[in-house]
Amino acid sequence: MGIFFDDANRLFFIETPGTSMCLALADEEGFLCNAYYGAAVGRDDLRYLLGGKNNPAVPSRNDRDRGCYFDKTRLEFPSGGTGDYRNPVICVRDAGGHDSSLFTYVSHRIYEGKEEISAEMTDGRKVRMPAAFPGKAGAQTLRIVLEEKVLGLRAYLSYSVFDDSDAILKSVRLTNESDTTVILDKLLSSNLDLDLSCFENHEPDIVTLSGSWARERRMDRRRISRGNSEVYSTRGESSHQFQPFMALCENGADDSKGRIYAQTLIWSGNFVCGAGMDQFETVRSYIGISPEHFTWDLKPGESFQSPEAVLVFTEKGFDGMSHIFHDLFRGHLIRSPYLYSERPILINNWEATYFDFNTDKLLDIARDAKKCGIEMLVMDDGWFGKRDDDNSSLGDWVVNEKKLPGGIERLSGELEKMGMKFGIWFEPEMVSPDSDLYRAHPDWAISSPGRVPTRIRNQYVLDITRSEVRDHVYECVAKILRSAKISYVKWDMNRQLSDLGSTGLDASSMGRLSYLYTLGVYDLQERLLEEFPDLLLENCSGGGARYDAGMLFYSPQIWCSDDTDAYERLTIQAGTEMIYPLSTMGAHVSASPNHISGRVMPFDVRGAVALSGTFGYELDITAIPDAERESIPEQVAIYHSVGDIVREGDYYRIARVSDIELYDAWMSVTKDKKRALLTYVQCKGSPRTGKRVIRLKGLDPDMMYSLKLIGSDDENSRFCSHGKKHDWKILAPEGAVSGKSLMNAGLMLPVLWGEYGQMMFEIRQV
Ligand code: DGJ
Numbered sequence: 089m090g091i092f093f094d095d096a097n098r099l100f101f102i103e104t105p106g107t108s109m110c111l112a113l114a115d116e117e118g119f120l121c122n123a124y125y126g127a128a129v130g131r132d133d134l135r136y137l138l139g140g141k142n143n144p145a146v147p148s149r150n151d152r153d154r155g156c157y158f159d160k161t162r163l164e165f166p167s168g169g170t171g172d173y174r175n176p177v178i179c180v181r182d183a184g185g186h187d188s189s190l191f192t193y194v195s196h197r198i199y200e201g202k203e204e205i206s207a208e209m210t211d212g213r214k215v216r217m218p219a220a221f222p223g224k225a226g227a228q229t230l231r232i233v234l235e236e237k238v239l240g241l242r243a244y245l246s247y248s249v250f251d252d253s254d255a256i257l258k259s260v261r262l263t264n265e266s267d268t269t270v271i272l273d274k275l276l277s278s279n280l281d282l283d284l285s286c287f288e289n290h291e292p293d294i295v296t297l298s299g300s301w302a303r304e305r306r307m308d309r310r311r312i313s314r315g316n317s318e319v320y321s322t323r324g325e326s327s328h329q330f331q332p333f334m335a336l337c338e339n340g341a342d343d344s345k346g347r348i349y350a351q352t353l354i355w356s357g358n359f360v361c362g363a364g365m366d367q368f369e370t371v372r373s374y375i376g377i378s379p380e381h382f383t384w385d386l387k388p389g390e391s392f393q394s395p396e397a398v399l400v401f402t403e404k405g406f407d408g409m410s411h412i413f414h415d416l417f418r419g420h421l422i423r424s425p426y427l428y429s430e431r432p433i434l435i436n437n438w439e440a441t442y443f444d445f446n447t448d449k450l451l452d453i454a455r456d457a458k459k460c461g462i463e464m465l466v467m468d469d470g471w472f473g474k475r476d477d478d479n480s481s482l483g484d485w486v487v488n489e490k491k492l493p494g495g496i497e498r499l500s501g502e503l504e505k506m507g508m509k510f511g512i513w514f515e516p517e518m519v520s521p522d523s524d525l526y527r528a529h530p531d532w533a534i535s536s537p538g539r540v541p542t543r544i545r546n547q548y549v550l551d552i553t554r555s556e557v558r559d560h561v562y563e564c565v566a567k568i569l570r571s572a573k574i575s576y577v578k579w580d581m582n583r584q585l586s587d588l589g590s591t592g593l594d595a596s597s598m599g600r601l602s603y604l605y606t607l608g609v610y611d612l613q614e615r616l617l618e619e620f621p622d623l624l625l626e627n628c629s630g631g632g633a634r635y636d637a638g639m640l641f642y643s644p645q646i647w648c649s650d651d652t653d654a655y656e657r658l659t660i661q662a663g664t665e666m667i668y669p670l671s672t673m674g675a676h677v678s679a680s681p682n683h684i685s686g687r688v689m690p691f692d693v694r695g696a697v698a699l700s701g702t703f704g705y706e707l708d709i710t711a712i713p714d715a716e717r718e719s720i721p722e723q724v725a726i727y728h729s730v731g732d733i734v735r736e737g738d739y740y741r742i743a744r745v746s747d748i749e750l751y752d753a754w755m756s757v758t759k760d761k762k763r764a765l766l767t768y769v770q771c772k773g774s775p776r777t778g779k780r781v782i783r784l785k786g787l788d789p790d791m792m793y794s795l796k797l798i799g800s801d802d803e804n805s806r807f808c809s810h811g812k813k814h815d816w817k818i819l820a821p822e823g824a825v826s827g828k829s830l831m832n833a834g835l836m837l838p839v840l841w842g843e844y845g846q847m848m849f850e851i852r853q854v
Pocket residue numbers: 438468469513580582628629630631632647649650
């Protein structure tokens with residue numbers, strides 16, 4: 089594996105342990121084409137896959153029908169206006185307004201390692217962009233230089249691979265080497281043209297994750313069609329509505345099998361991700377920054393850097409795809425020292441008190457929490473300014489002494505005496521119209537002249553593209569963190585961008601605002617981690633509106649959704665886990681009936697679902713029923729005993745409640761396959777069916793295992809009918825059982841009494 093150039097045939101081979109991508113320099117003019125991407129192949133002359141040497145495949149000898157070539161060929165860097173009528177990767181205009189372009193090969197370089205990528209703010213400050221890094225693995229990069237001769241532009245395309253990953257990382261930097269300004273209206277990070285024959289039955293499906301607030305990342309699956317199918321965000325965040333992710337898969341693909349081409353973007357702002365089929369049954373898929381609300385006056389000598397795209401191919405279904413993403417993000421993207429270590433079990437006061445709290449109430453919660461083994465109190469929204477609801481004070485990061493007499497120093501001091509860690513909530517990017525900050529600096533809010541900006545949650549967005557605003561925001565957060573012992577920050581963002589306008593940008597650079605805003609967020613979080621390297625940072629955006637690979641570069645965990653209802657969470661978490669490691673998924677046990685859905689759910693089921701994420705509590709522990717409080721220490725003990733399997737293991741999906749209604753089940757299996765955790769959640773009772781067979785996954789067929797039911801005091805207590813206990817047992821072989829029996833014959837689980845129930849099994853090699 090690695091990256092090779094076949095000089096004689098002008099072919100690049102980009103190889104990972106299990107896949108190959110073959111790029112060809114076609115024609116004398118050197119058009120960069122994708123000859124092949126998929127399971128590993130030899131370094132053979134694959135140029136025939138581009139359609140041979142017949143017209144119109146030789147554009148330099150076919151002046152009559154050059155357009156046919158561009159419209160038909162699998163191009164790596166398709167541009168607009170010169171004969172390819174499909175979706176272009178780049179749209180650029182010259183000073184006269186002409187918008188055609190055509191890029192051809194100049195040179196290339198293959199080198200060991202992988203460089204960081206960065207971009208410049210308007211004040212000249214360089215911001216490192218989130219991107220995968222080699223870590224302990226060997227890495228190789230191919231840099232191909234293409235040029236647009238008429239406009240004097242150069243595109244530097246980067247392809248990197250790591251020797252322990254089946255992902256390919258792609259990005260592009262465009263430089264204006266002419267002496268006139270050009271207008272860049274679009275530059276995507278990746279284009280992938282595939283022949284339909286890559287998919288069994290020639291009928292691929294498109295899989296995306298979509299939703300809304302409190303309904304994030306639900307799997308959507310539909311047949312590909314002619315014309316494009318797109319997901320996108322123009323909200324200045326990756327969004328509740330769509331994920332920067334798309335998988336193209338054979339229609340027979342499922343969790344365990346099938347060919348899948350997937351892509352995501354290491355970016356937290358506007359994006360577009362799409363795919364469609366053309367007249368010749370080529371599938372074109374693409375991902376990058378959305379061209380909506382984006383234009384860039386690229387002055388002579390200036391460059392534009394795209395975010396990094398991640399391409400994944402697997403023949404092992406969605407589980408195989410998830411393994412590649414999870415391992416890439418854990419091994420090559422998340423930098424936090426907490427990545428694999430046990431995170432402190434936290435209790436957050438948001439759903440316990442909302443804005444109505446004071447030091448005494450927080451200490452009462454902390455005291456009871458401590459007794460149960462919880463390790464950290466997180467003080468959520470409402471501790472600053474005069475904020476008693478969400479109508480004021482964002483921007484005034486001064487402690488409300490009426491609620492917290494003695495300030496944060498006293499509260500954190502009391503917690504420390506108790507042996508509890510302390511965490512705090514911020515929403516640094518925002519300002520309330522009713523705040524001292526806004527009254528002093530109304531021009532610091534993003535807004536368009538002559539227009540009262542649209543309020544969302546009664547707040548505006550601070551213009552962190554301006555360095556003085558960014559510096560102020562940073563100092564507000566850092567000052568508080570310097571003032572007390574604070575172990576954790578929840579960084580929230582509760583509205584989208586609108587009314588795009590910045591007093592710091594002139595007309596020629598206004599179209600950069602959304603891009604620079606995202607860089608501003610990265611700059612702030614990078615500075616924070618530089619000054620407070622031990623800080624545990626959890627990103628959040630009104631739940632999960634900024635749950636993306638970009639934010640994982642800064643925080644090892646992200647609040648998954650404001651919907652903490654364990655039933656709803658099954659679907660939200662199943663979607664999230666398709667891309668992101670379970671260790672990143674903020675998941676808490678909350679009160680029942682649930683505050684968002686009103687659903688009543690047993691405490692053990694709430695625990696089982698939260699235990700497959702970062703795990704914590706979000707309830708008034710002083711007010712819940714005694715029986716629930718008394719079962720917290722056991723949940724805490726489970727977290728301590730199996731949390732490492734969830735954080736470090738491979739994830740396998742067994743059943744999705746969104747497909748089968750009756751139950752949901754998944755597993756985490758350690759890399760050495762010696763330990764595993766199986767979580768089964770019953771979502772519907774079904775009288776007289778009696779049993780359900782669950783076939784396990786990911787174990788070593790030849791290892792012998794023991795199974796232990798955890799998190800249920802009395803194994804029989806839930807297996808009743810007519811309100812009476814039965815002596816039904818979990819039907820599994822007594823004693824040790826082989827991996828192959830567990831995976832092929834499976835476990836026979838009884839149907840539990842009532843609607844919702846759970847069973848968790850710790851599985852160990854014996
Ligand atoms: C949205 C978050 O997702 C919640 O957990 C909470 O922190 C609120 N914001 C506070 O305003």
